[in-house]
Amino acid sequence: MTRTPTNPDFGDPPTAASWAQSEERIEAFEHAWREGLRPNIDEFVRGEGSEQESLLGELIHVDLEFRLKAGVDARVESYLSRYPSLKHGTVLDLLEAEYELRQRREVALNLDEYARRFPAYIEELRRRLGGAATFANGNAVGEQPAQASELPVVPGYEITAEIGRGGMGVVYQARQLGLERTVALKMVLTGIQAGPKDLTRFRAEAAALARLQHPNIVQIYDVGETAGRPYFVFEFVPGGSLAEHLRGTPQPVRPAAQLIQTLARAVQAAHAQGVIHRDLKPANILLRDESGGCSPIATRLASLVPKITDFGLAKCVGGDGEGLNAQRLTVTGELLGTPNYMAPEQAVVRGLPIGPSADVYALGAILYELLTGRAPFAGQTPLTTILQLLHNEPVPVTSLQPDVPRDLETICLKCLRKEPRRRYGSALELADDLERFLRDEPIQARPTGTVEKLRRWVRTHPAATILLAAGLLAPVVALITLSFLSARLVRSSALESAAQQAELLEEATREYSRNVQQVTKANYAVNKMVPPTPGTVPLSIPATFLHDVGERLARSGKSGVKVRQYSDFPFPWRTGGGPQDAFEREALRRLRQSKGQETFHEFTEMDGQRVVRFAQARIMERSCVECHSTHPKSPKKDWRVGDVRGVLEIIRPLDKDEARVGEALRLALLLSAVVSGLLLGASLIVAATGRKRTPVGS
Numbered sequence: 001m002t003r004t005p006t007n008p009d010f011g012d013p014p015t016a017a018s019w020a021q022s023e024e025r026i027e028a029f030e031h032a033w034r035e036g037l038r039p040n041i042d043e044f045v046r047g048e049g050s051e052q053e054s055l056l057g058e059l060i061h062v063d064l065e066f067r068l069k070a071g072v073d074a075r076v077e078s079y080l081s082r083y084p085s086l087k088h089g090t091v092l093d094l095l096e097a098e099y100e101l102r103q104r105r106e107v108a109l110n111l112d113e114y115a116r117r118f119p120a121y122i123e124e125l126r127r128r129l130g131g132a133a134t135f136a137n138g139n140a141v142g143e144q145p146a147q148a149s150e151l152p153v154v155p156g157y158e159i160t161a162e163i164g165r166g167g168m169g170v171v172y173q174a175r176q177l178g179l180e181r182t183v184a185l186k187m188v189l190t191g192i193q194a195g196p197k198d199l200t201r202f203r204a205e206a207a208a209l210a211r212l213q214h215p216n217i218v219q220i221y222d223v224g225e226t227a228g229r230p231y232f233v234f235e236f237v238p239g240g241s242l243a244e245h246l247r248g249t250p251q252p253v254r255p256a257a258q259l260i261q262t263l264a265r266a267v268q269a270a271h272a273q274g275v276i277h278r279d280l281k282p283a284n285i286l287l288r289d290e291s292g293g294c295s296p297i298a299t300r301l302a303s304l305v306p307k308i309t310d311f312g313l314a315k316c317v318g319g320d321g322e323g324l325n326a327q328r329l330t331v332t333g334e335l336l337g338t339p340n341y342m343a344p345e346q347a348v349v350r351g352l353p354i355g356p357s358a359d360v361y362a363l364g365a366i367l368y369e370l371l372t373g374r375a376p377f378a379g380q381t382p383l384t385t386i387l388q389l390l391h392n393e394p395v396p397v398t399s400l401q402p403d404v405p406r407d408l409e410t411i412c413l414k415c416l417r418k419e420p421r422r423r424y425g426s427a428l429e430l431a432d433d434l435e436r437f438l439r440d441e442p443i444q445a446r447p448t449g450t451v452e453k454l455r456r457w458v459r460t461h462p463a464a465t466i467l468l469a470a471g472l473l474a475p476v477v478a479l480i481t482l483s484f485l486s487a488r489l490v491r492s493s494a495l496e497s498a499a500q501q502a503e504l505l506e507e508a509t510r511e512y513s514r515n516v517q518q519v520t521k522a523n524y525a526v527n528k529m530v531p532p533t534p535g536t537v538p539l540s541i542p543a544t545f546l547h548d549v550g551e552r553l554a555r556s557g558k559s560g561v562k563v564r565q566y567s568d569f570p571f572p573w574r575t576g577g578g579p580q581d582a583f584e585r586e587a588l589r590r591l592r593q594s595k596g597q598e599t600f601h602e603f604t605e606m607d608g609q610r611v612v613r614f615a616q617a618r619i620m621e622r623s624c625v626e627c628h629s630t631h632p633k634s635p636k637k638d639w640r641v642g643d644v645r646g647v648l649e650i651i652r653p654l655d656k657d658e659a660r661v662g663e664a665l666r667l668a669l670l671l672s673a674v675v676s677g678l679l680l681g682a683s684l685i686v687a688a689t690g691r692k693r694t695p696v697g698s
Contacts, residue, residue: 021046022055023384029059033066041082054383056083057090061097068101077117092121096128154226157185157233169202169312173236176221182238183221187231206232208311211273216266218286218309237307239289242366243282248373250401255301256370257408257434263306264363264431270308271356271427276315277308278354280362281341282369284310313337315354339385340375341365344418347386357420360427364415371408372400376416390418407443414445472680478672486661491612494657495601498614498650501561505648506616509546513623546648560609560653565618567646569636584647587615592644603654610654618645 025044032039041059045052060079067074076094080086086094095118103109111129115122151159157174163184164171174185188202209220209232222233263285270277277284288305337346343361345354368376376394379385394416397409411433417423424430429444436443546565553563566584570577579585587600596617603612620628620643628634628645639645 022058025055026058026062030062030066033062053087053090056086057093058381060094064094064098065101068098074098075117091118092124092128095121095125099125099129152187152226152229154185154187154224154231156222157183159185174233176233182236183233184218184236185231185233188229202230202312204316205310205312205314206230208275208314208316209234211275211316212270214266214269216262216306216308217270218307234309235307237286237288237309239287239304241283242285242287242306245287246282246369246373250373251301251370253371253404253408254438256367257438259301259304259306259370260363260367261431261434261438263308263366264360264427264434266306266308267356267359267363268427268431271359274317275311276317276354276356277311277313277359277362278315278346279310279313279337279342280308280359280366281338282366283338284308285366339382339389340378342389343420344390345420347389355420356426357423360415360423360430361417361420363427363430364412364423367412368394368397368416371397371404371412374400405437407437407445410445411437411443472676475669475672475676478669483665486665490654490657490661491603493661494612494652494654495614497657498601498612498652499599499616501652502614502616502648502650505546505549505563505650506618508549512545513621517623559656562651564649564651565646566649567618569634570646571631571633572635579647583613584615584649587647587649588644591615591617591647595642596644606651610658612652612654614650614652616648616650618648619643620645 025046029039029041029044041056041063044059045056060083064074064076064079076091076098079094080091095114099109099111099114111122111126114125118125151162151172153159154174156177158177159172159174161173162170163173169186169188172185172187174183175181176183206220206223209218210223213219218237219235220232221235224231224233263280267277267280286307286309288307289303337343337358339347341362343354343358346358365376368374377385377388377392379388394413397404397412398406411430415423415430424433424445433443433445546563549563553561564584566577566579566588568578568588579588583602583604590598590600594617596619599617600615601612603610605611606613620639620641622641624645625639625641625643628639629637
């Protein structure tokens, strides 16, 4: 089936993801037919809009093909009755498919039948069938000539044979009577077949050729009109086209490079005259054989003189050729070129500028085919070819032909870059680099770097990239996040424990103070001096009790917690009762400033161990005021209720908290690694599935 996938009836081409799903349904539909099940089209149609229209057209095409091969008298009308909403472009595609499929079995089939069945489509169908070879499979004008019942008469020329037919013109071999030489004469199709746009493009081709004088471009000799049909006469090249000679056979490296170098210089000459070909392909490269032999092309490629022909899609800019710009001949949604050789910017119908780099791309595609025996992209339909062109990268040349030198592969793949700015800046630069290769000199092109390869892979496999990135980043993000959270958790846990321990000691001290008061009220002789007076109950004041408890904890405790109590008005018998370092001095200042309403802490190292130092104010209560103000050894006698007497500090090591949190962190990282492994596996599966659905360049 030969169809223009960007026909206005279809809208924009489907995305790679949606088309991959459609391909699955088409393959399943074909498989059902091969199994003899005769599937129902309706069970396989999904989507909406242009996506559904494209899928439906492909399914009907498959159904029509299998039915005709099975001997069923299938016709497009039966599908129109089932799907009356089929658009004009889809119906035209189906008519073309039906005709081509039937013609293989019905030799006498002609378009008269279709003129009766579909009079509204017959003119477009005639043009479609005449030019199908140019668009769909890259065949040259002249590969499948239509046999004319009557040769035209052109004054001054003797028409001897029809040698080719295209979408807007027919080519004859003729003898120029005045000069007695063999020429090629291209004549526009008859008036009923050629529209105004075709006539304009036909004249534009003649004008483009008239601009060019180069030994590797076919030369135009004459322009005229007969019986209302324009024609032009150009150089006859009897050796056939490059496409006819290749037939899927890889060519020797140096002759292939020499051929493209020659073509690149010819293309540069055309560009210098403001002519961009836009449809370079093997079918449009004619060959003049100067070897005089009949040996295979691989052994005589160097002796073949290439001639670029068919400037029907050329774009002419600059100069004095009024009206030659072929952009004026392009309507919205029309695709110009051959999918197997066109540049990506030609396949995206968005009004993007198509410049000389499009011809550079085509030269690279021809070089690729010379080296590998296949085009860079060749899907089963034009639509799949275009999707490959837009979304995939070509298979490296050396993957198909390992003996091809890396430098030549680099030159070829540079031409095939999807972004025009990444290709050679001109055809001349390409020719010069090929000349360096042929002279065994260093080339200017550089192999695709790792970053560029990664960028292409990301663009080609978006879903796999997301999964892969998630798989690689998950452990890193988990490690960073959990490390941050674990540090906070350790600090929070240690700080909370220190606060609880301080509160517990304070409560124990208050309880001790109440007991002392009860003993005093019971009229026991209590002595709070240090050392105690003989014959009295030796009960120390609460602050001394708290200090003694802290000392015992430091000596016998297993947790490593230390308790410090200090004041700037300590009792004289308490050694080291004042602030000893900057933290303790700052703690006293802060706690007095906040009147004991806040706490103060710091995470630091002491004796090579990470600790938290937690400071809490010791507030003077009524019983404390009486004791401290009346005690003979008290350095301050004017205490009031609510004053900050001193500081209770808890020094707590962090090692046990860190060990507990570290164990939880390792478990979380293990789970993260498992999830990461699953994501990496999924990314590989998605990438492999993508390659299976849309083989690169296949």
